[in-house]
Amino acid sequence: MTEAPRRAGFLATMRAVLWSFFGVRKRQGYIDDAGSLDPLAVVVAGVLAGAIFVVVLVLIVQWIVGAAGL
């Protein structure tokens, strides 16, 4: 009982945030998240993932626009 909860690493936090973008999470994954995620890290990862989402979308759009010769 005295064991301190394990802190989630960068990759685990990013994985939880990326699942959140889809909006679905496995029960075991959620239980692990609830025990180990640092809320501040989740906010940072959320903003980072948001930026990555925008950049990826921009790249896809650039590729489509380039391919269509618009």
Add this chain to the structure above:
Amino acid sequence: MAAVTPEQLHGHHAPSGLMRWLTTTNHKDIGTMYMVFSFIMFLSGGVMALTIRAELFQPGLQVVQPEFFNQLTTMHGLVMVFGAIMPAFVGFANWMIPLMIGASDMAFARMNNWSFWLLPPAAILLIGSFFVPGGATAAGWTLYAPLSVQMGMGMDLAIFAIHIMGISSIMGAINIVVTVLNMRAPGMTMMKMPLFCWTWLITAYLLIAVMPVLAGAVTMVLTDRHFGTSFFNAAGGGDPVMYQHIFWFFGHPEVYIMILPAFGIVSQIIPTFARKPLFGYASMVYATASIAILSFAVWAHHMFATGMPAAGQLFFMYATMLIAVPTGVKVFNWVATMWRGALSFETPMLWAVGFIFVFTMGGFTGLICAIAPIDIQVQDTYYVVAHFHYVLVAGSLFALFAGAYYWLPKWTGHMPSEALGKLHFWCSMIFFNITFFPMHFLGLAGMPRRIPDYALQFADFNAMASVGAFGFGLSQLIFLVAVVKCIRGGERAAARSWESAEGLEWTVPSPAPHHTFEEAPVIR
């Protein structure tokens, strides 16, 4: 909804009468005031809507002049968004969040009082603007420049009203964030919180992020009008399209501010009447967060017709369509919660199921509007009017009614009348669809919005919509009767007023005493 009588205040040396309400710092009193205020504003905005529909009953001009018609469409939007829907949800948050997380009150009780009492002056400014020279603002609820730069003094009153209501919203949001993060009872971890608290926490962050953006936009309009700036005036080097970008950077998250708490309310009600825990609680939390983040990256889908490079159109089109994924997750979770549940259809459940049905239709038309080439066709037509009323009336408002019937026993100590509640539901549901479904056809046929007259071929569907609108408007009086009846008496409500209701709010007596959880409960 005065759940607490002055006798119960005995021993607290609290003022009575009007001073009780003016000086109260009690979250239940303030919640009640928010809800009464929002209902008054709902009726005011409703009267404006009915005047609009009376004018549109037939082609030609019969009831109001075009200038006044434009004021009505503008003020209907402003009053409903800022006066009715948003304060109603804040009222729910005030009443229920402390009860749900086991807190004795909101974190900043005096600021809470101020948050509410800023609203009536703002409402007086807004409604009073009808009576100033030139009348109320007629720039549309979006207050687009250059129209908003050219309006009379009614526009200035609207700008000040928006400033004041924005301050109120920001303070309310800060209060909710701090309450949820700091005042949970021992053992009430974040992931044990009722979903309503989660959706409001995320909504509060959205409010804090975007209300200053709106304040900035309308302040720039104000300085353009009176202080010689040219933010939105092309003649002075400004750009009216920039106003649209700034407004919608606020405006799209605002849509989610008005729907996320509704998701929370429905997520409380469906498990109770399906007698099953909410399916995919964690998914719901994740989906809500996801919707909130994505809501900042889609604003220009409101502006496809304004002119934008193809790359910009594609970006906002794809980003908007991706929001359907987490929203779909929510709808599937509600359906899965009901799947093989022991369902019963008391009034709150009827409203919640009705919400899922009609809100999903509004969501789908949203997807259609998200497709840039289609949007350019339907922009500024009744198709868009139909879409956002399916989301805001059938979404936000129906969820508010669901929540009101669900928690009325806790607020008043009496069960609401099932007969009246069901009559209210069926009348609203039927008349809502009679009003707004034909608008899809009108929009696809090209009828523009915000115009008091129309071509003859639109006459039949408009007549139908107007009949439906009056039916819908009058149906809301049933709600008023049901609530007044519930306050005055009726079947006594037990602490756990609904058989399978779960949560801390059902552990306190009905009506909830003036002070609850003075000693924090311990959650296992």
